[in-house]
Amino acid sequence: MTIRTPRLGIRRAAAPLVTLMLATCACGPSAAPGGAAGPASSAADRDAGTSAAAAPTSLPSPAGNAPTGPGTSAASTTPPAALTAVPPRGPALAPASCVDRYFSAMTPAQRVGQLFMGGIPAAPLDQDRLRTLRNNHVGSIMLTGRSSAGIQATRALVGSVRGQEDQAGGKKVGMFVATDQEGGQVQVLSGPGFSAIPSGLTQGSWSTTTLRGRAADWAGQLKSAGVDLDLAPVADVVPASLGTRNAPIGRYSREYGHTPDAVSSHSAAFASGFAQSGVKTTLKHFPGLGQVLGNTDTTANVTDAVTTATSASLTPFRDGIRAGSPFVMVSLATYTKIDSKHVAAFSPTVIGQLLRGGLGFQGVVISDDLGDAVAVRSFTPAQRAVNFIAAGGNMILTVRSDVVPAMAQAITARMQQDAAFRAKADDSVRRILTAKRDAGLLTCG
Numbered sequence: 001m002t003i004r005t006p007r008l009g010i011r012r013a014a015a016p017l018v019t020l021m022l023a024t025c026a027c028g029p030s031a032a033p034g035g036a037a038g039p040a041s042s043a044a045d046r047d048a049g050t051s052a053a054a055a056p057t058s059l060p061s062p063a064g065n066a067p068t069g070p071g072t073s074a075a076s077t078t079p080p081a082a083l084t085a086v087p088p089r090g091p092a093l094a095p096a097s098c099v100d101r102y103f104s105a106m107t108p109a110q111r112v113g114q115l116f117m118g119g120i121p122a123a124p125l126d127q128d129r130l131r132t133l134r135n136n137h138v139g140s141i142m143l144t145g146r147s148s149a150g151i152q153a154t155r156a157l158v159g160s161v162r163g164q165e166d167q168a169g170g171k172k173v174g175m176f177v178a179t180d181q182e183g184g185q186v187q188v189l190s191g192p193g194f195s196a197i198p199s200g201l202t203q204g205s206w207s208t209t210t211l212r213g214r215a216a217d218w219a220g221q222l223k224s225a226g227v228d229l230d231l232a233p234v235a236d237v238v239p240a241s242l243g244t245r246n247a248p249i250g251r252y253s254r255e256y257g258h259t260p261d262a263v264s265s266h267s268a269a270f271a272s273g274f275a276q277s278g279v280k281t282t283l284k285h286f287p288g289l290g291q292v293l294g295n296t297d298t299t300a301n302v303t304d305a306v307t308t309a310t311s312a313s314l315t316p317f318r319d320g321i322r323a324g325s326p327f328v329m330v331s332l333a334t335y336t337k338i339d340s341k342h343v344a345a346f347s348p349t350v351i352g353q354l355l356r357g358g359l360g361f362q363g364v365v366i367s368d369d370l371g372d373a374v375a376v377r378s379f380t381p382a383q384r385a386v387n388f389i390a391a392g393g394n395m396i397l398t399v400r401s402d403v404v405p406a407m408a409q410a411i412t413a414r415m416q417q418d419a420a421f422r423a424k425a426d427d428s429v430r431r432i433l434t435a436k437r438d439a440g441l442l443t444c445g
Contacts, residue, residue, distance in 0.1 A: 098444035099433045103426075105169030112408050112415075113137025113166070114429045115389065117178060117366065119399030122147035122188050125157050129401040134164045136404045139432065140176035143188055143227065144399050151193030151225045158226030174441025176280075178229035181222060185252045186232075194221050200234055200266075204256035208269035215273025222279050228439055229280045231329065233267040235316035238290040247295040248285075255290065260315035267316050268323060280439055283320045284329035285368055286355060287344060288313050296332040296368065296375035308337045309354055318359050326363040326435050328355060330393065332375035342391070343375060346384075351392035364394045364435050370407075371398030382410035390414075390421060394428035 103111070117140035118133040120126055133141065141161055147154065158177050166173045179188045184199030197203075197218055203211050222230060238250040240258040249255050256266035271281040287307055294302040307313060317328065330345045339349035345367045355361050370376060370384040379387065385396055385407035398404060415422040436442050 098437055098442060099430055102168050102171070102173060102433055102442060103430060105171075106166075106173070106429075107137075108412065108415075109408075110137045110166055110168060110173070111426070111429045112411050114139035114173075114432050115385075115394070115396055115411065115425065116140065116404060116408070117142050117176065117395055117397045118401050118404055119144040119371070119397075120161070120401065121145045122179065123149045123153065123157060125160055130161065130164060132401040132404060136408050137166055138404060139166070139173065140178065140229075140395065142231070142397065142399065143177065143179040145188065147189055148191040150191030151221060153191075154189055154225040154227070162226070171443045174436055174439075176229045176436065176439070176441065177227050178231055178282075179222070179227055180231045181218065181227075182232040182234060182254060183218075184254065186254060189222070189225065189227075193224065199253040200256050201253040203270065204262055204266045206266075208265050211266055211269040212273040212276070215270045216276045217273075219274040219277035219279040223277055227279065228441070229282070229327070230274060231282045231284065233270040233281060233283065234285075235263060235267050235283045235320060236285060236288045236290040237263050237313040237316065242291070245293060246290060247293060247299070248289045248297070250290075251295075260312045264316040264319045267320060271320065271323070271325065280326060280435075282327040282329050282366065283317055283325050285331035286317055286328050287311075287331070287335060287338065287350060288317070289331050289333060292333050297373050300374050300377065302333040302375055304333050304335045305337065307335050309358060314359070317355075321359050321361045321363075325361075326438065327366055328361055328363065329366050329368055329397075330355070332368045332370075332373055345370070345376075345393060346387040346391050348391045356392065362431075364431050365392065366395040367393055367397050369397055369399050371400035371403050381406045386410050386414050386421075389425055389428060392424065394431050 106114075113136055116133075116136070116138045118129075118136075118138040119142045120129045120133070122143040122145050143154075143158075149157075161177060162175060165175050180186055181189060181197065182200060183197030183203060184201075187197050190196065195218055203214075206214070219230070222228075234249060234254045234256070236249045236255055237260050238246045238255045238258060242250060244250045256263045256270075267283070271283075274281045288304070288311075289296075290313055291304045291306040292302050296302045321328070330351060332343050332345055334340065334343050335347075335350065338344075338354060339347040341347075342349075344350040351365055355365065367388050370388060371381070376384050381398075381403035388396055389411060396407060398407070411425060415425050433442065437444055
Protein backbone atom coordinates (compact mmCIF):
# COMPACT_ATOMS: atom_id res chain seq x y z
CA MET A 1 0.00 0.00 0.00
CA THR A 2 1.07 3.52 -0.10
CA ILE A 3 1.14 5.54 3.06
CA ARG A 4 -1.27 7.41 5.28
CA THR A 5 -1.53 8.62 8.76
CA PRO A 6 -2.03 6.79 10.89
CA ARG A 7 -1.96 3.82 8.56
CA LEU A 8 0.45 2.21 6.22
CA GLY A 9 -0.13 2.00 2.59
CA ILE A 10 0.87 -1.24 1.48
CA ARG A 11 3.44 -0.72 -0.63
CA ARG A 12 6.99 -3.13 -1.73
CA ALA A 13 17.40 -6.15 -5.89
CA ALA A 14 20.17 -6.94 -7.70
CA ALA A 15 23.15 -9.19 -6.74
CA PRO A 16 22.77 -12.42 -8.68
CA LEU A 17 24.01 -14.44 -5.71
CA VAL A 18 21.25 -13.05 -3.53
CA THR A 19 18.15 -15.11 -2.96
CA LEU A 20 15.08 -13.01 -2.24
CA MET A 21 12.62 -14.91 -0.15
CA LEU A 22 9.24 -13.11 -0.63
CA ALA A 23 6.20 -9.50 -1.36
CA THR A 24 3.62 -3.32 0.61
CA CYS A 25 1.39 -4.51 0.91
CA ALA A 26 2.23 -2.16 -1.08
CA CYS A 27 1.50 -0.02 1.95
CA GLY A 28 2.78 3.21 3.20
CA PRO A 29 2.23 6.43 5.09
CA SER A 30 -0.76 8.64 4.76
CA ALA A 31 -1.63 12.23 5.22
CA ALA A 32 -2.41 13.27 8.76
CA PRO A 33 -5.72 14.87 9.61
CA GLY A 34 -5.97 18.33 8.20
CA GLY A 35 -3.37 17.58 5.55
CA ALA A 36 -0.36 17.67 7.84
CA ALA A 37 2.23 14.99 7.48
CA GLY A 38 2.55 12.66 10.40
CA PRO A 39 3.62 9.16 11.34
CA ALA A 40 2.23 6.85 8.77
CA SER A 41 0.89 3.45 9.19
CA SER A 42 -0.57 1.88 6.03
CA ALA A 43 -3.64 1.52 3.99
CA ALA A 44 -3.27 -1.51 6.02
CA ASP A 45 -3.16 0.63 9.06
CA ARG A 46 -6.58 2.11 8.71
CA ASP A 47 -8.34 2.85 11.91
CA ALA A 48 -8.61 -0.51 13.56
CA GLY A 49 -12.00 0.33 14.93
CA THR A 50 -13.58 1.57 11.73
CA SER A 51 -16.34 -0.54 10.34
CA ALA A 52 -17.96 0.01 7.00
CA ALA A 53 -21.29 -1.09 5.62
CA ALA A 54 -21.31 -4.44 3.95
CA ALA A 55 -20.40 -4.18 0.31
CA PRO A 56 -22.70 -5.35 -2.42
CA THR A 57 -22.06 -8.85 -3.63
CA SER A 58 -23.56 -8.61 -7.09
CA LEU A 59 -21.51 -7.81 -10.16
CA PRO A 60 -22.29 -6.51 -13.56
CA SER A 61 -21.87 -9.20 -16.17
CA PRO A 62 -18.65 -8.23 -17.95
CA ALA A 63 -17.58 -9.90 -21.13
CA GLY A 64 -15.01 -12.61 -20.68
CA ASN A 65 -12.48 -11.90 -17.93
CA ALA A 66 -12.03 -8.19 -18.55
CA PRO A 67 -11.91 -6.02 -15.43
CA THR A 68 -15.25 -4.45 -14.64
CA GLY A 69 -16.47 -1.26 -13.07
CA PRO A 70 -16.42 2.48 -13.68
CA GLY A 71 -13.88 3.68 -16.19
CA THR A 72 -12.76 0.29 -17.38
CA SER A 73 -12.75 -1.39 -20.73
CA ALA A 74 -11.29 -4.56 -22.12
CA ALA A 75 -7.51 -4.56 -21.96
CA SER A 76 -5.54 -4.64 -25.16
CA THR A 77 -4.41 -8.09 -26.15
CA THR A 78 -1.42 -6.74 -28.04
CA PRO A 79 1.70 -6.67 -25.86
CA PRO A 80 3.68 -3.41 -25.87
CA ALA A 81 6.26 -3.67 -28.61
CA ALA A 82 8.99 -2.84 -26.13
CA LEU A 83 8.38 -5.95 -24.05
CA THR A 84 11.02 -8.60 -24.44
CA ALA A 85 10.24 -11.89 -22.78
CA VAL A 86 12.90 -13.30 -20.49
CA PRO A 87 13.20 -16.84 -19.16
CA PRO A 88 10.91 -17.35 -16.16
CA ARG A 89 12.66 -16.63 -12.86
CA GLY A 90 11.64 -16.97 -9.26
CA PRO A 91 10.06 -19.85 -7.38
CA ALA A 92 9.04 -22.76 -9.59
CA LEU A 93 5.64 -24.29 -9.02
CA ALA A 94 5.78 -27.06 -6.44
CA PRO A 95 5.78 -30.73 -7.32
CA ALA A 96 2.29 -32.16 -7.56
CA SER A 97 2.98 -34.57 -4.73
CA CYS A 98 2.59 -31.87 -2.06
CA VAL A 99 0.67 -28.89 -3.38
CA ASP A 100 -1.79 -31.02 -5.33
CA ARG A 101 -2.55 -33.09 -2.23
CA TYR A 102 -3.50 -29.97 -0.33
CA PHE A 103 -5.38 -28.49 -3.25
CA SER A 104 -7.40 -31.66 -3.81
CA ALA A 105 -8.28 -31.98 -0.13
CA MET A 106 -9.62 -28.44 0.13
CA THR A 107 -13.27 -27.50 -0.16
CA PRO A 108 -14.19 -24.84 -2.74
CA ALA A 109 -14.63 -22.31 0.08
CA GLN A 110 -11.18 -23.11 1.46
CA ARG A 111 -9.61 -22.60 -1.95
CA VAL A 112 -11.26 -19.20 -2.33
CA GLY A 113 -10.08 -18.28 1.16
CA GLN A 114 -6.46 -18.88 0.12
CA LEU A 115 -6.79 -15.95 -2.28
CA PHE A 116 -7.01 -13.46 0.61
CA MET A 117 -4.70 -11.74 3.05
CA GLY A 118 -6.93 -10.04 5.62
CA GLY A 119 -5.94 -7.34 8.08
CA ILE A 120 -6.25 -7.47 11.84
CA PRO A 121 -4.86 -4.92 14.32
CA ALA A 122 -1.40 -5.80 15.60
CA ALA A 123 -2.69 -5.22 19.14
CA PRO A 124 -4.92 -6.02 20.87
CA LEU A 125 -6.42 -9.12 19.25
CA ASP A 126 -9.74 -8.26 17.62
CA GLN A 127 -11.85 -11.39 18.00
CA ASP A 128 -14.66 -10.10 15.77
CA ARG A 129 -12.34 -9.46 12.85
CA LEU A 130 -10.57 -12.75 13.40
CA ARG A 131 -13.91 -14.55 13.39
CA THR A 132 -14.88 -12.94 10.07
CA LEU A 133 -11.62 -14.05 8.50
CA ARG A 134 -11.92 -17.54 9.98
CA ASN A 135 -15.50 -17.95 8.75
CA ASN A 136 -14.29 -17.14 5.23
CA HIS A 137 -11.26 -19.47 5.45
CA VAL A 138 -8.86 -16.54 4.84
CA GLY A 139 -5.44 -18.09 4.29
CA SER A 140 -3.08 -15.24 5.20
CA ILE A 141 -3.13 -12.42 7.76
CA MET A 142 -1.60 -8.95 7.87
CA LEU A 143 -0.92 -7.28 11.22
CA THR A 144 -1.96 -3.64 10.77
CA GLY A 145 -1.98 -0.36 12.64
CA ARG A 146 0.64 0.31 15.30
CA SER A 147 1.75 -1.85 18.20
CA SER A 148 4.37 -1.04 20.84
CA ALA A 149 3.64 -4.27 22.72
CA GLY A 150 6.95 -5.90 21.82
CA ILE A 151 7.99 -9.34 20.64
CA GLN A 152 6.50 -11.54 23.37
CA ALA A 153 3.03 -10.00 23.21
CA THR A 154 3.07 -10.11 19.42
CA ARG A 155 4.09 -13.76 19.47
CA ALA A 156 1.15 -14.55 21.75
CA LEU A 157 -1.27 -12.74 19.43
CA VAL A 158 0.13 -14.52 16.37
CA GLY A 159 -0.21 -17.84 18.18
CA SER A 160 -3.91 -17.15 18.69
CA VAL A 161 -4.27 -16.32 14.99
CA ARG A 162 -2.49 -19.47 13.90
CA GLY A 163 -4.81 -21.45 16.11
CA GLN A 164 -7.52 -20.60 13.57
CA GLU A 165 -5.73 -22.26 10.63
CA ASP A 166 -7.82 -24.48 8.38
CA GLN A 167 -7.21 -28.18 7.91
CA ALA A 168 -7.28 -30.06 4.63
CA GLY A 169 -6.89 -33.81 4.44
CA GLY A 170 -6.16 -33.91 8.16
CA LYS A 171 -3.25 -31.44 7.90
CA LYS A 172 -3.06 -27.79 8.84
CA VAL A 173 -2.90 -25.27 6.03
CA GLY A 174 -0.39 -22.82 7.43
CA MET A 175 -1.03 -19.07 7.27
CA PHE A 176 1.34 -16.40 6.14
CA VAL A 177 1.41 -13.82 8.92
CA ALA A 178 2.67 -10.57 7.41
CA THR A 179 3.21 -6.98 8.43
CA ASP A 180 4.59 -3.70 7.08
CA GLN A 181 8.05 -3.35 8.60
CA GLU A 182 10.01 -1.11 6.22
CA GLY A 183 11.44 1.40 8.68
CA GLY A 184 11.06 5.10 9.32
CA GLN A 185 7.39 6.04 9.43
CA VAL A 186 6.35 2.63 8.13
CA GLN A 187 6.93 0.25 11.02
CA VAL A 188 3.93 -1.54 12.48
CA LEU A 189 5.72 -3.45 15.27
CA SER A 190 7.82 -1.83 17.97
CA GLY A 191 8.40 -2.08 21.72
CA PRO A 192 10.53 -4.51 23.76
CA GLY A 193 12.70 -6.63 21.49
CA PHE A 194 12.07 -4.69 18.26
CA SER A 195 14.67 -2.29 16.89
CA ALA A 196 13.74 1.17 15.68
CA ILE A 197 14.33 0.78 11.94
CA PRO A 198 15.51 3.92 10.10
CA SER A 199 13.93 5.18 6.88
CA GLY A 200 14.70 3.76 3.47
CA LEU A 201 16.82 6.78 2.55
CA THR A 202 18.96 6.26 5.64
CA GLN A 203 19.28 2.55 4.90
CA GLY A 204 20.31 3.49 1.36
CA SER A 205 23.22 5.55 2.72
CA TRP A 206 24.78 2.45 4.29
CA SER A 207 26.95 -0.09 2.52
CA THR A 208 25.02 -3.09 1.24
CA THR A 209 27.00 -5.30 3.63
CA THR A 210 25.89 -3.23 6.61
CA LEU A 211 22.27 -3.18 5.44
CA ARG A 212 22.23 -6.92 4.86
CA GLY A 213 23.44 -7.56 8.40
CA ARG A 214 21.01 -5.12 10.00
CA ALA A 215 18.14 -6.51 7.93
CA ALA A 216 18.96 -10.02 9.14
CA ASP A 217 18.65 -8.74 12.72
CA TRP A 218 15.28 -7.04 12.01
CA ALA A 219 14.00 -10.19 10.33
CA GLY A 220 15.13 -12.30 13.27
CA GLN A 221 12.99 -10.12 15.52
CA LEU A 222 9.96 -10.66 13.28
CA LYS A 223 10.63 -14.39 13.21
CA SER A 224 10.74 -14.45 17.01
CA ALA A 225 7.36 -12.70 17.02
CA GLY A 226 5.86 -15.32 14.70
CA VAL A 227 5.83 -13.15 11.56
CA ASP A 228 7.08 -14.87 8.40
CA LEU A 229 6.39 -12.31 5.64
CA ASP A 230 7.35 -8.64 5.40
CA LEU A 231 5.56 -6.40 2.91
CA ALA A 232 8.86 -4.78 1.97
CA PRO A 233 11.28 -3.76 0.46
CA VAL A 234 10.19 -0.70 -1.48
CA ALA A 235 11.57 -1.02 -5.01
CA ASP A 236 10.20 2.33 -6.21
CA VAL A 237 12.64 4.84 -7.69
CA VAL A 238 11.82 8.47 -6.81
CA PRO A 239 13.83 10.90 -8.97
CA ALA A 240 15.75 13.49 -6.94
CA SER A 241 13.98 16.18 -8.96
CA LEU A 242 10.64 14.98 -7.58
CA GLY A 243 11.73 14.18 -4.05
CA THR A 244 9.18 14.89 -1.33
CA ARG A 245 6.57 16.01 -3.87
CA ASN A 246 6.10 12.29 -4.46
CA ALA A 247 3.34 11.72 -1.89
CA PRO A 248 3.40 7.93 -1.36
CA ILE A 249 7.17 7.36 -1.20
CA GLY A 250 9.36 10.47 -1.29
CA ARG A 251 7.33 12.40 1.27
CA TYR A 252 8.18 9.75 3.86
CA SER A 253 11.77 8.95 2.71
CA ARG A 254 10.75 5.37 1.93
CA GLU A 255 13.00 5.03 -1.13
CA TYR A 256 16.54 3.59 -0.92
CA GLY A 257 17.87 6.21 -3.30
CA HIS A 258 17.13 8.24 -6.40
CA THR A 259 18.64 6.00 -9.08
CA PRO A 260 17.68 2.51 -10.25
CA ASP A 261 21.09 1.11 -9.32
CA ALA A 262 20.95 2.46 -5.75
CA VAL A 263 17.44 1.13 -5.19
CA SER A 264 18.26 -2.21 -6.80
CA SER A 265 21.39 -2.89 -4.75
CA HIS A 266 19.88 -1.87 -1.41
CA SER A 267 16.48 -3.51 -1.86
CA ALA A 268 18.46 -6.66 -2.70
CA ALA A 269 20.54 -6.32 0.45
CA PHE A 270 17.41 -5.86 2.57
CA ALA A 271 15.77 -8.93 1.04
CA SER A 272 18.93 -10.99 1.35
CA GLY A 273 19.21 -10.20 5.06
CA PHE A 274 15.59 -11.20 5.61
CA ALA A 275 16.11 -14.44 3.70
CA GLN A 276 19.09 -15.21 5.92
CA SER A 277 16.76 -15.12 8.94
CA GLY A 278 13.97 -17.07 7.25
CA VAL A 279 11.47 -14.26 6.63
CA LYS A 280 9.98 -13.75 3.18
CA THR A 281 9.89 -10.33 1.54
CA THR A 282 7.78 -8.52 -1.05
CA LEU A 283 8.91 -6.21 -3.84
CA LYS A 284 6.56 -3.23 -4.08
CA HIS A 285 4.80 -1.34 -5.71
CA PHE A 286 5.04 -2.65 -9.28
CA PRO A 287 5.55 -1.08 -11.79
CA GLY A 288 6.63 1.69 -9.42
CA LEU A 289 5.17 4.64 -7.51
CA GLY A 290 8.23 6.85 -7.87
CA GLN A 291 6.86 9.04 -10.68
CA VAL A 292 3.44 9.91 -9.23
CA LEU A 293 2.31 12.85 -7.15
CA GLY A 294 -0.80 11.43 -5.44
CA ASN A 295 -1.05 8.70 -2.82
CA THR A 296 -3.39 5.92 -3.95
CA ASP A 297 -4.45 5.30 -0.35
CA THR A 298 -5.96 8.75 -0.09
CA THR A 299 -6.38 9.98 -3.68
CA ALA A 300 -8.39 8.85 -6.70
CA ASN A 301 -7.08 8.77 -10.28
CA VAL A 302 -3.36 8.67 -9.44
CA THR A 303 -1.55 8.57 -12.78
CA ASP A 304 2.01 7.90 -13.95
CA ALA A 305 2.52 9.38 -17.42
CA VAL A 306 6.27 8.60 -17.50
CA THR A 307 6.94 4.90 -16.87
CA THR A 308 7.04 2.57 -19.88
CA ALA A 309 7.59 -1.15 -20.26
CA THR A 310 11.32 -0.53 -20.74
CA SER A 311 11.94 2.23 -18.19
CA ALA A 312 15.13 1.98 -16.13
CA SER A 313 12.99 2.36 -13.01
CA LEU A 314 11.88 -1.27 -13.51
CA THR A 315 15.45 -2.42 -12.83
CA PRO A 316 14.97 -3.08 -9.09
CA PHE A 317 11.95 -5.25 -9.85
CA ARG A 318 13.71 -7.07 -12.68
CA ASP A 319 16.80 -7.75 -10.56
CA GLY A 320 14.73 -8.83 -7.57
CA ILE A 321 12.74 -11.26 -9.68
CA ARG A 322 15.91 -12.71 -11.19
CA ALA A 323 17.25 -13.18 -7.66
CA GLY A 324 14.17 -15.22 -6.77
CA SER A 325 11.65 -12.90 -5.13
CA PRO A 326 8.51 -14.93 -4.38
CA PHE A 327 6.10 -11.96 -3.93
CA VAL A 328 5.53 -8.79 -5.94
CA MET A 329 2.95 -6.20 -4.91
CA VAL A 330 1.08 -4.38 -7.68
CA SER A 331 0.13 -0.73 -7.28
CA LEU A 332 -3.23 1.00 -7.68
CA ALA A 333 -1.99 3.79 -9.94
CA THR A 334 -2.69 3.97 -13.69
CA TYR A 335 0.29 3.88 -16.07
CA THR A 336 -0.78 5.63 -19.24
CA LYS A 337 2.21 4.48 -21.30
CA ILE A 338 1.61 0.84 -20.37
CA ASP A 339 -2.19 0.54 -19.98
CA SER A 340 -4.19 3.76 -19.82
CA LYS A 341 -7.53 2.02 -19.25
CA HIS A 342 -6.93 0.20 -15.95
CA VAL A 343 -5.25 0.70 -12.62
CA ALA A 344 -2.24 -1.60 -12.52
CA ALA A 345 -3.86 -4.14 -10.19
CA PHE A 346 -6.72 -4.60 -12.67
CA SER A 347 -4.54 -4.61 -15.79
CA PRO A 348 -3.83 -7.83 -17.73
CA THR A 349 -1.17 -5.83 -19.56
CA VAL A 350 0.71 -4.87 -16.39
CA ILE A 351 0.37 -8.26 -14.68
CA GLY A 352 0.19 -10.76 -17.51
CA GLN A 353 2.27 -9.16 -20.23
CA LEU A 354 4.80 -7.05 -18.34
CA LEU A 355 5.29 -8.71 -14.95
CA ARG A 356 4.74 -12.34 -16.01
CA GLY A 357 5.79 -12.19 -19.65
CA GLY A 358 8.34 -9.38 -19.81
CA LEU A 359 10.01 -9.87 -16.42
CA GLY A 360 9.36 -13.60 -16.13
CA PHE A 361 7.89 -13.50 -12.62
CA GLN A 362 6.50 -16.88 -11.51
CA GLY A 363 5.70 -16.19 -7.87
CA VAL A 364 2.71 -14.69 -6.07
CA VAL A 365 1.28 -11.39 -7.31
CA ILE A 366 -0.27 -9.60 -4.34
CA SER A 367 -2.39 -6.48 -4.60
CA ASP A 368 -1.96 -3.24 -2.74
CA ASP A 369 -4.84 -2.70 -0.32
CA LEU A 370 -8.14 -3.37 -2.10
CA GLY A 371 -10.23 -2.96 1.02
CA ASP A 372 -10.11 0.77 1.67
CA ALA A 373 -7.83 2.61 -0.78
CA VAL A 374 -9.45 5.68 -2.32
CA ALA A 375 -7.94 4.76 -5.70
CA VAL A 376 -10.41 1.87 -6.07
CA ARG A 377 -13.47 3.18 -4.25
CA SER A 378 -15.34 3.70 -7.51
CA PHE A 379 -15.54 -0.11 -7.65
CA THR A 380 -17.52 -2.25 -5.24
CA PRO A 381 -15.44 -4.63 -3.11
CA ALA A 382 -16.87 -7.48 -5.20
CA GLN A 383 -15.68 -5.85 -8.42
CA ARG A 384 -12.23 -5.17 -6.97
CA ALA A 385 -11.71 -8.83 -6.09
CA VAL A 386 -12.97 -10.19 -9.42
CA ASN A 387 -11.05 -7.61 -11.45
CA PHE A 388 -7.77 -8.44 -9.73
CA ILE A 389 -8.05 -12.20 -10.23
CA ALA A 390 -9.27 -11.73 -13.81
CA ALA A 391 -6.23 -9.58 -14.58
CA GLY A 392 -3.88 -12.33 -13.39
CA GLY A 393 -3.39 -11.35 -9.74
CA ASN A 394 -3.17 -14.03 -7.06
CA MET A 395 -3.52 -12.73 -3.48
CA ILE A 396 -6.00 -10.00 -2.53
CA LEU A 397 -4.81 -7.78 0.28
CA THR A 398 -7.55 -6.06 2.25
CA VAL A 399 -6.94 -4.35 5.56
CA ARG A 400 -10.69 -4.35 6.16
CA SER A 401 -12.08 -7.71 7.18
CA ASP A 402 -15.70 -6.64 6.69
CA VAL A 403 -15.40 -6.62 2.89
CA VAL A 404 -14.06 -10.18 2.67
CA PRO A 405 -17.48 -11.92 2.57
CA ALA A 406 -18.65 -9.86 -0.42
CA MET A 407 -15.32 -10.39 -2.20
CA ALA A 408 -15.31 -14.13 -1.57
CA GLN A 409 -18.93 -14.52 -2.70
CA ALA A 410 -18.20 -12.63 -5.91
CA ILE A 411 -15.19 -14.80 -6.73
CA THR A 412 -17.16 -17.97 -6.00
CA ALA A 413 -20.03 -16.85 -8.24
CA ARG A 414 -17.68 -15.96 -11.11
CA MET A 415 -15.85 -19.28 -10.79
CA GLN A 416 -19.17 -21.09 -11.17
CA GLN A 417 -20.08 -19.07 -14.28
CA ASP A 418 -16.74 -18.76 -16.08
CA ALA A 419 -14.33 -21.65 -16.67
CA ALA A 420 -11.47 -19.36 -17.72
CA PHE A 421 -11.83 -17.31 -14.55
CA ARG A 422 -12.00 -20.52 -12.48
CA ALA A 423 -8.73 -21.67 -14.03
CA LYS A 424 -7.07 -18.38 -13.05
CA ALA A 425 -8.35 -18.66 -9.49
CA ASP A 426 -7.17 -22.26 -9.20
CA ASP A 427 -3.76 -21.31 -10.59
CA SER A 428 -3.56 -18.56 -7.96
CA VAL A 429 -4.33 -21.02 -5.17
CA ARG A 430 -1.56 -23.32 -6.39
CA ARG A 431 0.96 -20.45 -6.54
CA ILE A 432 0.05 -19.43 -2.99
CA LEU A 433 0.30 -23.01 -1.73
CA THR A 434 3.68 -23.30 -3.44
CA ALA A 435 4.92 -20.22 -1.61
CA LYS A 436 3.60 -21.68 1.64
CA ARG A 437 5.37 -24.96 0.96
CA ASP A 438 8.62 -23.07 0.34
CA ALA A 439 8.12 -21.19 3.63
CA GLY A 440 7.62 -24.42 5.56
CA LEU A 441 3.93 -23.75 6.19
CA LEU A 442 2.71 -27.01 4.65
CA THR A 443 3.44 -30.55 5.83
CA CYS A 444 4.81 -32.21 2.73
CA GLY A 445 6.36 -35.37 4.14
